Each structure stands twice: as structure tokens, then as C-alpha cells.
Amino acid sequence: MSAGVELVVTILRMRAPGMSLQKMPIFCWYILAMALMILFGFPPLILASIMLELERAAGFIFFDGLRGGDPLLWQHLFWLFGHPEVYILFLPAAGFVSTIIPVFAQRPLVGYGWIVLAIVTMGFISFGLWVHHMFTVGIPHLAQAFFSVASMLVAVPTGIQIFAWLATLWSGKVIFSLPMLWIFGFLVIFVCGGLTGVMLALVPFDWQVHDSYFVVAHMHYVLVGGMLFPLIAALYYWLPHFSGRMPSRTLGKWGFWLTFIGFNATFFLMHLTGLLGMPRRVYTYEAGLGWDWLNLLSSVGGFVMAVGIAVIILDFLLHFRFGTSAGANPWKADTLEWATTTPPPPYNFASIPRISSRHPLWDQPDLERAIAAGEGLLARNSGDHREVLGTSATEADLRELIRVPGNSWLPLQLAAVLAVVCICLLLRAYPVALAAAAASFIWIFRWTWISGAHPSNALQPASAAPISTHTWSGLGLWGMGVTLLADAALYLSLLFGWCYLWTVAPEWQFAPTSSLTTQTMFWSGVPLTLAAACHWLLTRRLRHNKSQQLYAGLVIACGCGILHLLALGWTFFSGDLAPRTHPHHSVLVVAIAYLVLHSGLATIATGFQALRAKRGYVSAAQPYEMPVLRIFWIYSALTYWLAYACLTLAPQLGGAA
Amino acid sequence: MKLPADHPLHLVIGLTIWSVWFIAAYGGLSVFCSANAVGGNEFTTINIGLLVFTALTCVLLGALAVWCWRRGRGFPGRVSAGIYIAAVIATAGVGAPIIYLPPCI
Numbered sequence: 022m023s024a025g026v027e028l029v030v031t032i033l034r035m036r037a038p039g040m041s042l043q044k045m046p047i048f049c050w051y052i053l054a055m056a057l058m059i060l061f062g063f064p065p066l067i068l069a070s071i072m073l074e075l076e077r078a079a080g081f082i083f084f085d086g087l088r089g090g091d092p093l094l095w096q097h098l099f100w101l102f103g104h105p106e107v108y109i110l111f112l113p114a115a116g117f118v119s120t121i122i123p124v125f126a127q128r129p130l131v132g133y134g135w136i137v138l139a140i141v142t143m144g145f146i147s148f149g150l151w152v153h154h155m156f157t158v159g160i161p162h163l164a165q166a167f168f169s170v171a172s173m174l175v176a177v178p179t180g181i182q183i184f185a186w187l188a189t190l191w192s193g194k195v196i197f198s199l200p201m202l203w204i205f206g207f208l209v210i211f212v213c214g215g216l217t218g219v220m221l222a223l224v225p226f227d228w229q230v231h232d233s234y235f236v237v238a239h240m241h242y243v244l245v246g247g248m249l250f251p252l253i254a255a256l257y258y259w260l261p262h263f264s265g266r267m268p269s270r271t272l273g274k275w276g277f278w279l280t281f282i283g284f285n286a287t288f289f290l291m292h293l294t295g296l297l298g299m300p301r302r303v304y305t306y307e308a309g310l311g312w313d314w315l316n317l318l319s320s321v322g323g324f325v326m327a328v329g330i331a332v333i334i335l336d337f338l339l340h341f342r343f344g345t346s347a348g349a350n351p352w353k354a355d356t357l358e359w360a361t362t363t364p365p366p367p368y369n370f371a372s373i374p375r376i377s378s379r380h381p382l383w384d385q386p387d388l389e390r391a392i393a394a395g396e397g398l399l400a401r402n403s404g405d406h407r408e409v410l411g412t413s414a415t416e417a418d419l420r421e422l423i424r425v426p427g428n429s430w431l432p433l434q435l436a437a438v439l440a441v442v443c444i445c446l447l448l449r450a451y452p453v454a455l456a457a458a459a460a461s462f463i464w465i466f467r468w469t470w471i472s473g474a475h476p477s478n479a480l481q482p483a484s485a486a487p488i489s490t491h492t493w494s495g496l497g498l499w500g501m502g503v504t505l506l507a508d509a510a511l512y513l514s515l516l517f518g519w520c521y522l523w524t525v526a527p528e529w530q531f532a533p534t535s536s537l538t539t540q541t542m543f544w545s546g547v548p549l550t551l552a553a554a555c556h557w558l559l560t561r562r563l564r565h566n567k568s569q570q571l572y573a574g575l576v577i578a579c580g581c582g583i584l585h586l587l588a589l590g591w592t593f594f595s596g597d598l599a600p601r602t603h604p605h606h607s608v609l610v611v612a613i614a615y616l617v618l619h620s621g622l623a624t625i626a627t628g629f630q631a632l633r634a635k636r637g638y639v640s641a642a643q644p645y646e647m648p649v650l651r652i653f654w655i656y657s658a659l660t661y662w663l664a665y666a667c668l669t670l671a672p673q674l675g676g677a678a
Numbered sequence: 679m680k681l682p683a684d685h686p687l688h689l690v691i692g693l694t695i696w697s698v699w700f701i702a703a704y705g706g707l708s709v710f711c712s713a714n715a716v717g718g719n720e721f722t723t724i725n726i727g728l729l730v731f732t733a734l735t736c737v738l739l740g741a742l743a744v745w746c747w748r749r750g751r752g753f754p755g756r757v758s759a760g761i762y763i764a765a766v767i768a769t770a771g772v773g774a775p776i777i778y779l780p781p782c783i
Contacts (some may be wrong), residue, residue, distance in 0.1 A: 042686060045754035145693035149700050161711055161782050165703055166775030174771055415686050490754045524712040
């Protein structure tokens with residue numbers, strides 16, 4: 022999740038100056054879409070895992086049908102993640118393909134705009150397919166038809182990309198180097214996997230082959246063809262950047278053909294075993310069912326493929342010793358990463374170039390020399406800091422100078438404490454896990470304290486752009502905004518789960534008495550709203566250069582937050598919630614924990630910000646941190662009132678209790 | 679605040695509208711079928727409601743596509759118009775079974 026946030030913000034706000042959206046390498050579009058999909062795809066799985074652990078360890082009720090839960094809720098939440106995950110794997114691989122094909126076809130990619138359209142469309146529609154994994158669970162035909170059509174529709178953007186790749190190859194002069202060989206294998210295998218995917222999108226066909234070897238064959242054709250083959254192509258393509266040496270063509274070709282032949286021998290035959298009725302996930306079967314010889318040939322294919330992979334590994338290992346020197350830009354590629362030596366120096370680029378083309382190394386032949394000679398931006402470091410540039414999201418105009426954190430033990434220490442949390446949860450050592458979770462805040466806030474406008478972090482003003490801590494829409498604000506998108510996805514998944522249990526679970530019942538009254542919940546929300554409004558007003562005043570009473574104002578906002586937490590705590594503990602008896606209460610407890618986590622974090626962060634304002638790290642001259650916390654407060658207040666409306670008001674309107 | 683036709687947010691607005699339509703149609707259908715014991719092969723009020731909703735969504739997306747195509751300049755405007763059209767196709771395509779399938783069996 023954090024990688025998803027980082028990728029989105031980096032791609033949108035830290036491109037080289039001049040690299041507008043239409044000049045962005047196509048690979049970045051793929052990674053941007055994939056990162057956004059991670060933000061929306063993973064939260065349902067995270068929520069489902071939390072709910073499952075609460076049911077397993079604490080006796081809550083979410084998925085147990087006999088006690089008012091519904092096991093199909095687990096399937097929905099899992100596949101809400103599970104199907105987009107297929108595209109989260111495929112999109113970077115398609116990005117490799119779209120990057121490598123133009124280099125070896127020696128011409129620009131055909132249909133750049135069409136491919137961007139296809140990427141965005143695929144990213145969205147892939148979220149509307151999850152029920153095609155659940156066609157046999159008894160969902161009404163019309164609902165199945167929605168997902169069946171959507172599953173077929175997603176083949177259209179995939180087809181657009183395949184035709185664009187074929188057109189690029191058709192109109193170029195193709196060099197069949199090792200990476201291109203693997204791309205060829207990808208095209209053949211992935212098209213077959215895609216076609217069986219369209220077959221599986223048809224409900225009657227899916228019913229026939231559900232849980233059979235046909236599905237196993239399809240999955241491997243999509244994942245191995247769609248992900249492994251481009252991945253090996255990419256490894257060969259970028260290998261010179263890793264080692265400075267070229268792989269062996271002979272070993273590479275043997276590795277490819279053995280893998281390609283072995284893969285097809287193994288998995289193509291599984292289509293037939295599946296159609297002959299062999300179920301998946303069996304380790305043995307009766308003789309004479311017609312599956313024996315097909316499985317024997319599949320096994321032989323598996324050994325051939327294993328030898329192929331071993332040859333590739335051997336090639337990788339040997340090339341470090343025997344590979345010829347790669348030199349600069351050995352494939353004559355067009356993208357910026359080849360504007361360095363192979364392998365690149367530790368600092369990567371001596372200076373940051375201004376970009377005026379989608380194919381900088383083809384259109385600006387002098388670029389590599391100019392970068393190395395320091396003719397770009399940031400050629401001279403202002404100290405022992407790591408500095409980068411921030412640019413605008415659309416046109417990549419230069420916006421700010423950013424100091425990247427330097428070497429520190431704090432992240433490693435924090436990671437170690439979080440590992441203790443996870444291990445203790447697995448071992449059911451809950452008090453230790455809780456203590457470690459609380460302790461992790463020490464490292465988090467220590468790390469945060471020395472970030473931003475802390476004196477140890479100061480930068481000399483640059484002539485070209487302001488320092489990021491002096492700006493209002495720095496990377497922190499973007500990072501918080503993108504993080505809240507994922508946070509909202511988790512919250513909406515929880516509300517979906519609650520709504521699903523209410524309307525679909527056969528044994529669902531509202532708790533006989535409403536222990537969390539609408540009145541107590543309402544009055545608990547008032548100080549939260551006041552805290553959010555107070556922080557919003559302080560930020561607004563700061564925007565107008567009014568920094569008087571900033572410290573006092575932040576203390577008041579923090580105080581309102583504490584009042585809210587006390588009121589909500591009293592409401593929670595004075596109620597007679599019984600999450601082990603009533604699924605409605607199980608959902609309520611999870612929702613309240615979510616709300617407390619957010620308003621609690623906002624309150625602590627505001628107290629922390631008050632201290633920083635007192636020290637002068639937050640001021641009208643250095644406002645960077647204020648808008649970051651402002652949107653978090655607003656989000657916390659909005660989620661509270663949404664929970665109030667959905668979990669306390671709606672059941673009453675629906676006639677509960 | 680009016681969003682210019684070549685603003686990059688248009689790259690995601692069309693399919694976000696499709697997503698909202700999809701959730702509302704699937705969720706609305708599921709809730710309706712849970713609350714009402716509708717059997718048989720008859721064409722019901724939920725079909726009519728979903729069809730109207732689908733048609734209105736298509737009209738909205740189509741209008742946005744035309745607006746983006748006419749007003750947008752260069753890359754973001756053209757691609758956004760294309761994505762709005764993709765959203766129209768996705769909405770109409772996924773919504774087409776509403777015409778001939780009963781809602782709750």
C-alpha cells in the first residue's frame with residue numbers, strides 16, 4: 022500500500038521538468054495505473070483479513086452463517102481484491118512489453134494515446150469482474166450477466182494493446198535479440214490465455230469447467246504468459262544496467278525455447294484434461310479415466326520447462342564473469358534510464374535534464390553527454406543533502422526543491438518494532454503486540470520530528486524553485502490525499518460488508534437493544550467536528566499570513582479531539598455491546614475502532630504540530646504540514662458522520678430494535 | 679469551479695461514473711431481490727428502473743464525451759473523450775442484459 026502511494030506521488034509530482042503527461046514514458050502510465058489499483062484493490066483484502074482474525078481469535082461474527090454472518094461475504098471481499106490483483110500483476114508486464122517492443126522495432130510505439138486509453142479503461146473495468154469467480158454460488162442470473170459482460174469487455178482494452186504492439190512490429194525493423202524473443206513468447210501465450218478468459222466469462226461454460234484443470238490451464242497461460250515471460254524479457258533488457266555486461270545469446274536462446282516448449286507441453290494439455298472432467302486440487306485419481314497420458318505428457322513438459330529455467334539462471338550467473346561489456350545504451354533505447362553508464366554511478370544522474378520529447382535519447386542525441394557534464398538542473402549539491410525536484414502533475418513545470426531524507430536507523434528500528442507487532446499477533450501474545458504497537462509511535466513521531474522544516478533538514482534556497490517546506494501543496498499533501506483514497510476504500514468495504522450482512526445473510530438479526538444510542542453518538546461527534554473546523558480555520562488564517570495564536574489554536578483543536586475521544590470512549594464502554602453474540606455489534610466495534618484510530622491519530626498529530634509551531638517549524642513562512650493534517654481532520658469527521666448515519670440512524674429507519 | 683475540458687481529471691471521471699453506476703445497479707438489484715420475493719420470468723419494475731438509470735448514465739457520459747472532444751485541446755482532451763466513450767460502451771454493454779433477464783432468479 023505504501024509503495025502504491027509512493028509510486029503515484031512520485032510519478033505525478035517528481036518527473037523531470039518538461040516531461041508533461043503526453044511525454045511521459047508509456048511504462049509510467051502502466052505503473053501509475055497499477056499503483057492506483059493497489060490503493061483500491063488491497064483494502065478489501067486487508068479488511069477481510071482483520072475480520073477473519075477477529076472472528077478466529079476473538080469470536081466476532083462476520084462469516085459464520087449459523088451465527089448471523091455469511092461466508093459469501095468473505096468471497097466477495099477476497100475477490101474484490103483477487104481479480105484486480107491479476108491486472109495489478111499484468112499491467113507492469115504489459116508496461117515492459119510496450120517499452121521493449123519499440124526499442125527492438127526501432128520505431129516509436131504505434132497508438133500511444135490509444136494505449137493510455139486502454140490502460141485507464143482496463144484499470145477501472147478490472148474492478149467490475151470479481152463475481153465471475155463466484156458464478157456457481159447461486160447469484161441471480163441478471164447479476165451474473167453484469168459480471169459476464171464486464172469480463173468480456175475487459176478483453177477490448179487488452180486487444181487494443183495487442184494490436185498496437187503488432188502494428189509497431191509490423192511497421193518497424195525488428196531485431197530479434199533475447200528480450201524480443203521472450204516478448205514473442207508472451208504474445209503467443211498471452212493471446213491464448215486471453216481467449217480462454219473470454220470463454221470462462223460465459224456463465225454456462227464457466228459452470229461446466231469450474232474448478233477443473235481447464236481453469237488451471239487458463240490461469241497459467243495468463244499469469245506465466247502475461248507476467249513471467251515479459252518479466253524475463255525485462256530482466257534481460259535491463260540486465261546491463263545491473264551488471265554492466267551482456268548475457269549469452271546461445272544460452273539465452275536455449276533457455277527460451279526449452280521454457281516455451283516445456284510450458285506449452287505442460288499447460289496446453291491441461292485444457293484437454295479439464296474438458297475431460299479432471300477436477301483441480303487433486304493429487305491422485307483412478308486409472309482409466311482418460312487423463313493418464315495427458316498428465317504424463319504434462320509432467321514431461323514440466324521437466325523440460327524446469328531445465329529451461331535452470332539454463333536462464335545459469336546464463337544470469339555466468340554473465341557476471343563471462344559477459345561482454347555492455348557499454349552505454351547497448352540496445353539503442355529511447356528512454357532516460359539509458360542516459361547513464363552501465364552500470365550507473367551511485368548518484369545515477371549528474372544533473373536533471375529538461376525534457377522536450379517522448380523519446381529523449383532518440384530526439385536529443387547529445388543528452389547523455391549534457392547530463393554527465395552537469396548541464397541540467399541540480400548539478401551542484403548545496404551540501405551533504407539528497408535533493409530532488411518537484412514538478413507540476415500535468416505539465417511538469419518546476420515547482421519546488423525537495424530534500425530527501427538521509428541515512429537513518431529510525432526506519433529500520435520502526436520496522437523491527439512493527440515486526441514484533443505482527444509476530445505477537447500470530448502467536449496470540451496480544452498484550453505484547455499492543456505494547457509494541459504503542460511503542461512504534463515513539464519511532465514514528467521521532468522520525469517525523471526531524472523531518473519537514475526541522476533545522477537539521479534546512480536547505481539553501483535555490484534560484485529556480487522554492488523549498489518544499491515553504492509551499493502549500495507539497496508532496497506530503499499529495500501523499501496524504503492518495504493515502505486517504507486507500508483508507509476510504511477500506512472504510513467503504515466495511516460499510517459494504519455491513520450492508521451485505523444486513524440484506525443478504527440468512528440468519529442476520531439486529532441486536533435486540535440499541536446500546537449505542539443516536540444521541541450519545543451525536544454528541545460524541547460534536548467536539549470532533551469542532552476540532553476539524555478549528556484546524557481548518559487555523560490553516561486558512563495561516564494562508565493569509567496570520568500566524569498569531571497558531572500554537573493556542575492547535576492546542577484547542579487537540580483539546581477538542583481529546584474531548585471527542587473521551588466522549589466516544591464513554592459511549593463505547595457504557596454500552597452493552599456484545600460482538601460475540603450479535604454480528605451487528607461486531608461491525609459496530611470494528612467501525613468504532615476505525616474511527617478512534619483516525620480521530621486519535623489526528624489528535625496526537627495536532628498536539629505534535631502545536632509543539633512544532635511553538636518551536637517555529639510550522640509558520641506562515643513554512644506552512645507545508647498544516648494542509649496535510651487539515652485533510653486528515655476533515656476525513657476523520659466525514660467518516661464519523663457517515664458511520665453515524667449508516668450504523669446508528671439507518672437501522673432505526675429500517676425498523677431495527 | 680468549472681473543470682477545463684483538457685484537465686487530466688477527465689481521464690478518470692468517466693469510468694468513475696461507470697463504477698458508481700455499476701455499484702448502484704448491482705447493489706440496488708441485490709437489495710431489491712433480498713427485500714422482495716420476486717420469482718418467475720416477468721419483466722419487473724426493477725428492470726424498468728435499472729433501464730432508465732442506465733439510459734440516463736449513458737446520456738450523461740455521452741454528453742461529457744462530446745463536450746470533451748469539442749472543447750479539449752491536445753492529448754488529455756482527446757484521450758479523455760475516448761475514455762468517456764469507453765464508459766458509455768461499458769455502461770450500455772453491462773446494462774444490456776437488463777432488457778431480457780428477470781431480476782431475481
